[in-house]
Amino acid sequence: MTQCRVFAIDDGLNEVVADGLYMKTLRGQSVSVAVVKFVEKAGRELSAKAHSHGEEASLQVSGSCSIFEVGAEADRESVMNQGDATLIPAGCSHYGVNRFEPAGVSLRLNVVTPPREEYGQQDQATPYYPLADRDRGHA
Template sequence: MPKCRVFSIDHGLKEVVADGLYMKHMFGETISVAVVKFVETAGTDLPAKSHSHGEEASLQFTGACSVFEGAGEAGDHETIMEEGDALLIPADLMHYGSNRFGPAGVSMRLNVVTPARREYGAEDTVPYYPLADRVEKS
């Protein structure tokens, strides 16, 4: 029988980019949950990459961000998320983001996606994250 699982927000994050990006993720049968924590030290220079996936709900815990709809072109529509805001992104909408850091130098949010984003890789591993300078996993 399936059991409930606890997912702590700012504990046990995996280093994706030293002093720049920390993440963790968990999968249900049809949903994935991920914490993304950008740190200002190296996080300001991380390139964004336009991507799409299933429907996403995002909650901004710390700092702020802008979510852009499109492929990274001038004039892409911008939606601003302040600390405490939540956003729904429709399935298959190309989008990317830009962070603004809070007083502690952090921009952190919780993303819930359905269907599950299996490209992150197995739980308890360093998650794959679609940075522009990485090669897409197939």
């Protein structure tokens, strides 16, 4: 039986670039979820790469970023500050440029449908919801 999965936003992230980029991904049948954490030390030097995929909802958890929509004319910029969210239409080519909070982090939560194929099946470090504890008042 399929179970719900609960995860902490900034815990158990996988290192992609040392001192620069850390991620955690979950992939379901209809959506993929990614926690993307850029760290200023090496993250400032990471080059942005334009890409497109299914429809994306993105929440800026800390720091801020500019999302650039790649178009026939100039790239259009949308700014996401901490607490802001955006919807990116399916097939829209885009890339992001981070601005870091004083602690040196820019952190986003991205949800994409259909799931992003490059994320694989799921992050094995993600715990399952403790269903047995629900009757004892634990959430």
